[in-house]
Amino acid sequence: MELQLNKDLQMDIDSCCSSSNERKSHHTDATKKNLVTRLNRIEGQIRGIKGLIEKDTYCDDVITQISAAQSALNGVAKMLLENHLKECVVDRINEGDLEVLDEVIVTIQKLMKK
Template identity: 60%
Template sequence: MSRRLNRIEGQVRGIKRMIEEGVYCDDVLNQIASAQSALTGVAKLLLEKHIRTCIKDQLIAGDEEVVAELTKTIARLINKN
């Protein structure tokens, strides 16, 4: 996941540079869409890991409140797209 985040960080720096250099807006917008897509991919991976580890462990420990927390988290992710 670290490599993905490093790549996204580079994309964002590239977008900033494009804006500073006055690159054609459509090209910048395409790069922004690409960075957003990459972030969504990282979020999906992290959510899966969270469910398989943290959520599972909390449910096994009897913490049913974690379901409400997970539901809110998923709603936030869905509403951003």
């Protein structure tokens, strides 16, 4: 029952997001720059991990680097979620759109799976 409810909710969200009124975030330039900088650093970490594997680096050392990259990605997700809650979600609630709460719940569930 819960699985079907989640699928129905995701379909509602997907259809909502794919409408002609596609929503966009409203990050400041400073926030965008911070996010892009973090993602560029993570991209470098991933390339480094690939290099470690190509060099047959000891598995434990590679796993440590993978863990660091995952933590960095989690940091980006937390930053995005915080901004999303403070800006997008608040705006939509103020507009009377309470469906955004279901969307946030699904998003948090996705983040907690990891």
